[in-house]
Amino acid sequence: MRLRARRPAPHRASGQEPHRPGTGTPPAVELGAVTRRYGRDAHALRGIDLTLRPGTFTAVMGPSGSGKSTLLKCAAGLDRPTSGTVRLAGTELTALRENQLTALRRSRLGFVFQDFNLLPSLTVEQNVALPFRLAGRRPDRRRVAAVLEQVGLGALGRRRPDRLSGGQQQRVALARALVTEPDVVFADEPTGALDTRTAAEVLALLRQSVDAPPPGRPAATVVMVTHDPHAAAHADRVLFLADGVLADSLDRTPGHTPAHLAEAVTDRLHTLTTPNTPDTRDTPDTPSPARTAGTARTAV
Numbered sequence: 001m002r003l004r005a006r007r008p009a010p011h012r013a014s015g016q017e018p019h020r021p022g023t024g025t026p027p028a029v030e031l032g033a034v035t036r037r038y039g040r041d042a043h044a045l046r047g048i049d050l051t052l053r054p055g056t057f058t059a060v061m062g063p064s065g066s067g068k069s070t071l072l073k074c075a076a077g078l079d080r081p082t083s084g085t086v087r088l089a090g091t092e093l094t095a096l097r098e099n100q101l102t103a104l105r106r107s108r109l110g111f112v113f114q115d116f117n118l119l120p121s122l123t124v125e126q127n128v129a130l131p132f133r134l135a136g137r138r139p140d141r142r143r144v145a146a147v148l149e150q151v152g153l154g155a156l157g158r159r160r161p162d163r164l165s166g167g168q169q170q171r172v173a174l175a176r177a178l179v180t181e182p183d184v185v186f187a188d189e190p191t192g193a194l195d196t197r198t199a200a201e202v203l204a205l206l207r208q209s210v211d212a213p214p215p216g217r218p219a220a221t222v223v224m225v226t227h228d229p230h231a232a233a234h235a236d237r238v239l240f241l242a243d244g245v246l247a248d249s250l251d252r253t254p255g256h257t258p259a260h261l262a263e264a265v266t267d268r269l270h271t272l273t274t275p276n277t278p279d280t281r282d283t284p285d286t287p288s289p290a291r292t293a294g295t296a297r298t299a300v
């Protein structure tokens, strides 16, 4: 693979066609030719085309400075692209005024950050109920209790965050992100501050929110930026950014384990960070982790 050769052309993730109005459920996230420049010279994103279906879990990886956070911020309406379009569940964000964007983020998106971002003076329940209050709605106490059960914290609603472990605090943040049944949950390094075992528990909960939501509740859609191949291996699809373009992707195929996907992800990352290394993965006598994992390699 020669990433540099591919860099100038904008890419569309394969198999992900733009939604045509009137053809059913719109994509959860749709980016069209999104660019983001800082000043004249810093091109953080260089033409991103991307479509993510509802009820999917996508990880975004890439070297430092490749544009992951910028992509997340543009997709979540926290930053405005320099050009291009962003649609969330059919709503065009780039057309919205700032106050409309804020209202949309509060009512239709969930966020999980590395450092949890809980309010220390509020109890666990109050932190989870916050999105209702910020949206000017009465907190739905049954929903708050249900989502705390979902993340395994049903008994800790009255505690304050400083009396919780890091993993428990991140579970509260996850409950807060899920409580309004948002169109998309955006997670930026959600396990970056956690030990391996606790990180795996939080990732399993994210995965479960997509695969097995509580009865009667919709499957979540998760977009997660991470540096950790083991975290990315919980996703259905891993997107690789390099220098502001979508350079590659990996899809999880039925039957192979997160460990295999993590190995394949590590292999791709290695290729991204050392682009001049000869690519031996297509040589028949050199089986790659991607091939042994049964992973579909897709052009994006």
Ligand SMILES: Nc1ncnc2c1ncn2[C@@H]1O[C@H](COP(=O)(O)OP(=O)(O)OP(=O)(O)O)[C@@H](O)[C@H]1O
Binding pocket: 038, 042, 043, 044, 062, 063, 064, 065, 066, 067, 068, 069, 070, 071
């Ligand atoms: N506010 C800003 N002003 C100027 N340049 C910026 C700004 N934010 C990001 N950039 C530049 O845009 C590029 C992409 O940054 P971004 O933070 O999206 O990368 P990243 O992949 O998330 O990096 P990391 O893994 O280190 O967090 C980098 O070159 C960065 O220096």
